[in-house]
Amino acid sequence: MKYAIENLSDAIGMFSDRILQEADALRGRKRANRVALRAVAIAACVAVVVLTGVAYLNRDVELPVEPVEPEVTDEPIIEDEPVIEEEPITEDVIEPDKTPTYEDDSVWDGNYEVMPEVNINTGGDSNYNFIQTTDFKIDFIDNGFSLYVGEDAFWEWLTEHTSTTFNYTSVAEMANLYSLIVFFDIPDDTVREMLVDLRTGRDDDFTDEEIDLLLSRDNEAIAAYFAADTTIVKGENIYSLYWIYCHSIDDYIAKGITQEDIAEILPKFDEVGMSNAARQAITAKLNDYINGDY
Numbered sequence: 001m002k003y004a005i006e007n008l009s010d011a012i013g014m015f016s017d018r019i020l021q022e023a024d025a026l027r028g029r030k031r032a033n034r035v036a037l038r039a040v041a042i043a044a045c046v047a048v049v050v051l052t053g054v055a056y057l058n059r060d061v062e063l064p065v066e067p068v069e070p071e072v073t074d075e076p077i078i079e080d081e082p083v084i085e086e087e088p089i090t091e092d093v094i095e096p097d098k099t100p101t102y103e104d105d106s107v108w109d110g111n112y113e114v115m116p117e118v119n120i121n122t123g124g125d126s127n128y129n130f131i132q133t134t135d136f137k138i139d140f141i142d143n144g145f146s147l148y149v150g151e152d153a154f155w156e157w158l159t160e161h162t163s164t165t166f167n168y169t170s171v172a173e174m175a176n177l178y179s180l181i182v183f184f185d186i187p188d189d190t191v192r193e194m195l196v197d198l199r200t201g202r203d204d205d206f207t208d209e210e211i212d213l214l215l216s217r218d219n220e221a222i223a224a225y226f227a228a229d230t231t232i233v234k235g236e237n238i239y240s241l242y243w244i245y246c247h248s249i250d251d252y253i254a255k256g257i258t259q260e261d262i263a264e265i266l267p268k269f270d271e272v273g274m275s276n277a278a279r280q281a282i283t284a285k286l287n288d289y290i291n292g293d294y
Helices: 002-028 034-057 125-131 143-149 151-161 177-184 188-197 208-216 219-226 241-246 249-254 259-271 276-291
Strands: 232-234 237-239
Touching: 125 241, 143 151, 143 177, 143 188, 151 177, 177 208, 188 208, 208 219, 232 259, 241 259, 241 276, 249 276, 259 276
Parallel strands: none
Antiparallel strands: 232 237
C-alpha cells in the first residue's frame, strides 16, 4: 500500500506539472479563453481530491503511540467507609403521675364510724377500680345472651343485680356472665357454642378451660379465678374497695376479712379518686384495724 501511494503521488505530481505547462501555453496564446483556464483549474482540484481520498483510505495505518505512565502521588487511597446511622439521642421520658388527685382540700373530722360520702359516678376508670368486683372477661355479657333470654327479662335481671350499695357479694349473684348463666339456667351446650363462636383471637376470648370452669358451677373456684385484683375474696364472696370503704371493722371481722387481707388491699386505695377527707378517713380506719387499735 505504501508503494502504491508513492507511485500515485508521483503520477499526480507529473500530471500537475503537465497541467501547469498547459496553463502557461494557454496564457501565451492570444485566443486563450476562460473556459480553457477553468478546465485546467478543475483538473488541478481533481488531482488534490484524489490524493486526499487515497490518504483517507489508508487511515488504518498504525501510528506509534507513546505509553502514558500512571500518575503516582504520595497521598494514601481512602476507601469509602460504610455509613453507620446513629440512633437519635432521646431524653428519658418521665411518666406522668397517675395517682388520682384529691378532689378538694376538705379535712376529715376524725370519726370514721360515719365515713365521708364519695361519688362513685365521677372519676372514670379510677372509680371503676373502686367498685369493680370481677375482671373484665366475665363482666362482659355479649348481646347474644340477652337475646337468648329475652331483652326484657335481661334488663330486669341486670337492674336488680346491679347495686351501688353492693347488696350482693356472691359471685353467683353479682351482675356478671356466670350469674346470668346460673339465674336463667342456660344449657351447657348452648353456653359453650356461644362462647366459642365469639372467639376473635384476642386475649378476652374464653378458653376451653375457662368455659369448663364456668360450666362447673363451682362458685368458690370461679370467684377465685375471675375476681378483680382490687378485691378481697372469701369463699364465693368478693369484696370490692367500695364495700371495704362503706363497712365497719366489725363487718370485716364478721365476714372473715383479716388484718393481713386489709394490709394487702390498702395500697389499692391510692388508685382511687376521692376527696381529701375520704382518703384520710379510710386510711385511718384501715390502719387502726391492721394495728389492732379499734
